[in-house]
Amino acid sequence: MEADGCAPRRHRVKAITFKRLELASFAHSTVYLALLLCAFVLGNPEPETFVLGLAHGLIWIVMSLVCIAVARARIVPFWLAVTVAVLGGLGPFAGTIGFVLESRRRTVRMATASRYS
Numbered sequence: 001m002e003a004d005g006c007a008p009r010r011h012r013v014k015a016i017t018f019k020r021l022e023l024a025s026f027a028h029s030t031v032y033l034a035l036l037l038c039a040f041v042l043g044n045p046e047p048e049t050f051v052l053g054l055a056h057g058l059i060w061i062v063m064s065l066v067c068i069a070v071a072r073a074r075i076v077p078f079w080l081a082v083t084v085a086v087l088g089g090l091g092p093f094a095g096t097i098g099f100v101l102e103s104r105r106r107t108v109r110m111a112t113a114s115r116y117s
Contacts, residue, residue, distance in 0.1 A: 016070055018106075021063075022099040025084065028059045028092040060088045063095070077102060 035052035038045060064085035071081035080102055084095035 016066060016075065018075055018099075018103075021067065021070065021076060022103060024059075024063060025092065025096045025099045028056070028063060028088070029096045031055050031059060032092050056092075057089075060092065063088055063092075067095075 031052060035049065035056050038049050038052055042048075067076060067081040067084040070076050071078050080095070080098045083098045084092075087094040
């Protein structure tokens with residue numbers, strides 16, 4: 001265990017990567033889009049709307065808890081974890097856009113670092 005007590009936490013979130021969270025966010029947005037289409041375009045058919053709504057709610061809860069944990073482990077920035085946790089229940093598209101922006105920011109940072117090293 002490290003002096004700051006973070007070794008167990010880092011070990012627990014080791015399997016969770018930024019890319020995996022980004023893909024999960026895209027999947028969550030896809031489920032939510034299907035829910036919106038099912039509810040408003042297709043006339044609210046049951047049980048499809050219920051299943052998609054339940055999936056959206058459960059994914060949102062899991063994504064929120066995981067993003068808070070990985071923000072503490074510094075895998076994602078705090079602003080992105082807050083975006084996923086707070087706005088994700090109303091519309092996960094904000095979290096997906098946040099992951100895209102952070103991915104681009106990381107790509108630019110890596111390109112700049114390799115250029116000057």
